[in-house]
Amino acid sequence: MPAAYPLPTDLSPTTVTNTASLLRIIALALISSAAIASRLFAVINFESIIHEFDPWFNYRATRVLASKGFYEFWNWFDPTAWYPLGRVVGGTIYPGLMATSGVIYNILHALNLPVDIRNVCVLLAPGFSAFTAWATYMFTKEMKDESAGLLAAAFIGIVPGYISRSVAGSYDNEAIAIFLLMFTFFAWIKALKQGSAFWGTIAAVFYFYMVAAWGGYAFITNMIPLHALVLMLMGRFTSRLYVAYSSWYAIGTLASMQVPFVGFQPVRTSEHMAALGVFGLLQIVAFGQLVRAHVSSKQFQGLLFAAVISTGAIGFFGIVGLTYKGWIAPWTGRFYSLWDTGYAKKYIPIIASVSEHQPTAWPSFFMDLHFLIFLFPAGVVMCFRTLRDEHIFVIIYAVVASYFAGVMVRLMLTLTPVVCVSAAVALSSLMDAYLDPTEPEVEGEKKESSTPASVVAKSSTSTTTPATPATSKKSKKSKDKETPATAGGVLGELVSNVASSAAAANSAAPAQKGIFGLDTRVVVLLNTIGMLLFFVVHCTWVTSNAYSSPSVVLSSTNSDGSQHIIDDFREAYYWLRQNTAEDAVVMSWWDYGYQIAGMADRPTLVDNNTWNNTHIATVGKAMSSPEEIAYPILRKHDVSYVLVIFGGLIGYSGDDINKFLWMVRIAQGVWPDEIQEPNYFNRGEYRVDSEASPAMRDCLMYKMSYYRFAELFGSQQAVDRVRGQQVPAQGPTLDYLDEAFTSENWIVRIYEVKKDDVLGRDLKIANAFDQGKKRKRTKPMSRRKAITALLVLLPAIVSAAIFPPGTKVKMLDPKGFQRAMRSNKTSVVAFVAPWCGHCQRMAPEYSKAAESLSPLIPFYAVDCDAEMNKRLCGEQGVQGFPTLKVFPRGSLAPSEPYESGERTSINFIRWASRSVPNKVTSLPRVYDIPAWVDKKSDLPRIILLNRDKKFPLLWQVLANNYWKKLAFGHHSDPDGTFAASLGFTATVEGKTSKVIVYPVGSSVPVLYEGTTKYEPLAKFFRSILDGSADFLQILPEQPVRDEL
16 A cells, blocks of 8 residues: 655664653653643732632631641531531531642651642642543543543643633642542443453542542442443443442442441432442343343243333332432432523522523633534544444533533533543544555555555554445454554554555555545644644633632733732731631621631631521521611621622622622522512612612612712712612711721722610611711600600500510500400410510510511510409410410411420511411412402402412411401412403502402402502502492403413
8 A cells, every 4th residue: 555655664663662652651741741830820920829719618628637637627616607506517528639638748748848738739739630631541542542542631631621620729629520530430441341340449449539529429420320321221231341330339339438428328319329220220130141041032031021120110119219208318409400400590599699500601612622612523423433332431421511511611620521532532533544654545456465564554554544445344343353552543553554664655656645645634734733723822821811810819900011919808808817806707698708717717607618598598688688677687696797799999790799689589588578589670670870779779788888989989970880880979878887897999898797785775876866866855745645645655665674675566455455356367475474584585586576577467465474464364374484376367266376496586477477367369370260250249359460479478468357358369470461461551660569459249350559568458458348449440341362
């Protein structure tokens, strides 16, 4: 066969082989050096510092491990986290990252190298990137050959998709996890190809290391079983598969259960059931193969059918039953969000609030993978052409990882390795074809087979040259098995071609070379080199500009091109460390909890662990509530300082105002009656200027962010550079907090929570008094009026002995109690005594509940220590204090005692709300409404149309109060379709619901245009009952459209 270019003829095959091995070692060393060097931009441009948020906790935990030892680390309880709950750290983390750094730290100190633990943490990820390149080389070599392995190692070494989580300072679990992922997959493929229990054990050991290091180990836990299942479905069950999977699963599962944070999850959670099921299926198939060898074919088919049906049914119903009973935990929210992209936003907003959990934008694929994303499908297609067991694994990996990377941006990290492997296979195959010195023979050319060397060359190149004549399937299979590993690469080709190159070069027979001509080879080679150069430039630029900036230190460019450092975060944390007490509790949004603990060393309410949704919702409620409501929350949790991030001055878009709606949504999930997201919009727009909604302007977050902001602009109009909106010149004021610190660029603002007023005054009143806003003097009251006022206020004076000033709790005497019961409304009564310590501790919480539910559910109290009330307390069966009872229908229904646990305002609110009888008829479908209207024609019928599927407590209370007088219904009309069908298209500004009334005997509705609050609605309903309601605005009757 002719050669396109001559090769040296004086090299022996041994020399070529040795040279190729040496060059591969040198290439891997250079690739490792490039991988490490490309991740050091952050250290060069800034300094050796920990990045982001989670790495600060990992660094803090590693310091404890390095200074106190593994035993103390394992039993470490952190009282400063999640104040006042604390956190048991040792049993709630994956310790692999910290243990790795601790081992390296101790080894260096044993060698008398005094390296600080911080530098070990900062440089751990770049160091492991070199190991990742090596593991990717080994994995890809199993797919094709050494040349493809070197390309894959080079790609994974500098590709931005992996660098984004492994730059210097990015001390997170992913720093070592990708190496463990690739080496575990390599060991699995090796075990599968050889049927080796040794390699299966190696895979299990590295799987255990992966489990100890990263929560993403579930990817391996399901990928390997999926591969095994697909092989069985394709009829490729072999003893090699049985040995490899059984050894990996048995040893790996037992080893993973030694990690305290994992425990018995491998046998008790849904995420691990696939691996267990495939293990059981594998045993059944292996047993079936054994039985098949000892029984006839007909008997085997019957046994197989019965075994499959019975085993499948038992397994399915067993798993369903155990899941129903709670022995097997269901899928977690993060896994549900992978299959239903809208699940987290609907049900677990705290998961959706994390930027890494958002869907991946299309440009991100090119930014993180560059031209590899175009070679990726070609590599997968080439795996289909060969389709050995290992290629099936790559195909499955590519499909699964592509889907997950599209659903969640952080899972781009798991897609990157298989993209590098597939792209390397595609590019290596291209280079093999165009760098192969032999040329294909033209059809009709006389074939030469003069020497054994030419035969060897011919057999070694025919598998990589697409233009060779077609051969039989049998010959292809034999060549796949017999071709050595070095035959695929260019250096490997030298071994088989060195003896025949001279004769091929002197061949004088002219032939049509087609796409394999020398000119075509040069064009393809130059284009490939150009693409690789562009790839290197792109990776370098993205790494240095996008992925090497620590979030705690920001930078900008001056007009002269010099770098300007913005160090507000460390400035603020240092101020906290130096100017506050060691036990001063700092409240901030959970994003900054780890950084405050790591740099300021102060207790925090919440942090990035996000294990307690209610605690985080409490912070969200405080941030989204007015000062008057937020202040008791802060005092209850002993908060000394509140920290907020504000970027409106310099244009920092990652501030708390941009995150604020997530705080509202999370708080709304716990307190839906108190916090509602639509209240923070104005006509559907999220605004911070003069058009901001009242709830937005009054909330604590808004006030802390824009406090004194307008003063910076003097006489000019203040502008928020992030939102691009003009802020009112008259900014918000603070009554319950004092500004303690604002960083240089106003990014970090810290406020001190005021202590209670020494005179017992409300802080808002005290602040107004200090500013000179005193009350006007009035004429003295006459003695008769004073006595009358004293008698009227006597119940309030009595209540003041227990309940705080301004309470909504009304004290009752026997006559007042009878009047309250005759109203037939739901009410709550507390039977107390002024000397009772439990009553005094309960009183603030009871008052908060009364404030929250007023005027829907009245809260009363009876002083059982007063002589006139003792008979009443005896009739109500009061035997101890405090005794709390709810009266669902006044005297018409029996009372219910309080049995809801701790006496807190939240428990009181939930208990009272659940006790309101439900007299509202739910009308889920449009055609349910006419039937209900006709059925209740003897009463005025009132229907609430709103967006939600559930009706609010206000509607339930009103229905209970007017039971048998008015008929109440509810219909969910989220898009306003039903209201529009009735002709009610006009919308009152700010309203999101409509109330329609059907007068007695009429089927024509009337739209209530008043305020949808308790007092206006109650007044309107009373006017309906006494006949004074104005029904002149009745619209013409319109039939309901068919499409509804």
